[in-house]
Amino acid sequence: METLRISVGLILLCAAPLYAAPGIRLSPQGAVEMRTGPQDAWYAVSAPTALRAGSEVRTGRDASAEIDFSDGSKVRLASDTSFNVDQAESAESRFTLLRGKIQAAFAGLFSSKIRLRTPTAVCAVRGTVFELSADDKDTAISMAEGLIEVKDNKGNNAVVSSEETLKIGQDGMGTPHLLSLTDTRALDAVRPTAVHQEMARDQTRTMVEELRNRELKANEAQLGKVFDPIKLDRLDPD
Numbered sequence: 350m351e352t353l354r355i356s357v358g359l360i361l362l363c364a365a366p367l368y369a370a371p372g373i374r375l376s377p378q379g380a381v382e383m384r385t386g387p388q389d390a391w392y393a394v395s396a397p398t399a400l401r402a403g404s405e406v407r408t409g410r411d412a413s414a415e416i417d418f419s420d421g422s423k424v425r426l427a428s429d430t431s432f433n434v435d436q437a438e439s440a441e442s443r444f445t446l447l448r449g450k451i452q453a454a455f456a457g458l459f460s461s462k463i464r465l466r467t468p469t470a471v472c473a474v475r476g477t478v479f480e481l482s483a484d485d486k487d488t489a490i491s492m493a494e495g496l497i498e499v500k501d502n503k504g505n506n507a508v509v510s511s512e513e514t515l516k517i518g519q520d521g522m523g524t525p526h527l528l529s530l531t532d533t534r535a536l537d538a539v540r541p542t543a544v545h546q547e548m549a550r551d552q553t554r555t556m557v558e559e560l561r562n563r564e565l566k567a568n569e570a571q572l573g574k575v576f577d578p579i580k581l582d583r584l585d586p587d
Contacts, residue, residue: 372419373400373437379412379428400434407431408449424453435466450482470517473498479509488517 375383375398382391386403400406400416408414408430416424416432426432430449436442443464455463455474463474467483477495481488490497491514499507499515501522509515513525 373404373434374398374417375400375404375406376415376417377408377412378414380409381412381414382407382409400437402434402437404434405431406433418455420456422453422455424451426451446481446483448484450480452480454478467517469502469519470522471500486519490515490517 375381375394377394377396377398381394383394383398383400383404383406384391385401385405387405391407394406394414406414406416406426408426408428410428412428414426416426424432424444427450430451431447432449432451433445433447434442435445439462441462441464443466445466447468453474455477465472465474465481467481467488468485469483470488472481472490475496475498477497478493479495479497480491480493483489490499490509492509492511494511496511497509499509499517499522501517502519503521505522507515507522507525509525512527514527515525516523
C-alpha cells in the first residue's frame with residue numbers, strides 16, 4: 350500500500366461546504382465487505398457506497414478501501430482491516446479500528462472532532478495526517494503532520510506530534526520518539542528544517558572526508574619523496 354501523501358493544506362483547498370451531518374463514502378478495491386450494524390449480515394461491496402453511523406467495514410487479503418468525507422478528509426484501509434463508523438456528526442465523529450492498518454488525513458470539519466478507538470488505546474485527532482495499526486495486543490501510531498492525544502487502557506496519556514511514532518500495548522504505552530527521515534512512514538518535506546539540517550550534515554561529512562583523503566594523499570606523496578631510494582643512496586657515506 351502506497352504511503353498516503355496528502356497535505357492538510359491541499360485538503361482544505363478541496364474541502365466541501367460544512368454539513369450538519371457529514372457525508373461519508375466507501376470506495377472498495379478488491380474483496381471488501383460491510384454491514385450496517387452489529388446484528389446485520391455482511392455483504393460484498395463492489396461500488397462506491399454511502400456509510401452512516403453503525404456501519405462496519407472489513408477488507409480481505411490483498412484488498413483495500415478508501416473512505417472519503419464531505420470535507421475532503423480521507424481514510425485508507427489496508428488489507429485485513431476492520432473499521433467501524435461509530436458516530437458521524439458535525440459535533441463529533443467516532444471510529445474504531447479493531448484490527449489492521451489505516452492511513453488517514455483529517456482536516457476542515459473533522460480537524461478537532463475525531464476520536465479513534467483501538468483495542469488498547471483511544472486517540473483524539475487534532476487535524477492531522479497519520480498511520481495507525483492495531484490488533485488485540487498492540488496499537489502503533491506514526492505521525493506525519495499534526496497532533497494526536499492518546500490514552501491507553503490504564504489511563505496513561507501522551508501526545509504524538511509531527512514525525513513521531515508511539516506504540517501502545519496491553520501493559521501500557523511507550524514513549525513517543527522521532528521517525529528517521531529515511532523511514533517509509535515519514536512524508537516528504539513535513540519537517541523541512543530538519544531535512545535541510547540533515548542534508549547540511551551530510552554535505553559537511555562529505556567535505557571533511559574529501560579533505561581527509563587529500564591530506565592522506567599529500568602525506569603519502571611527501572613520505573614517498575623523503576624515502577626515495579635514489580636520495581637515500583646519495584646520503585649513503587660509502
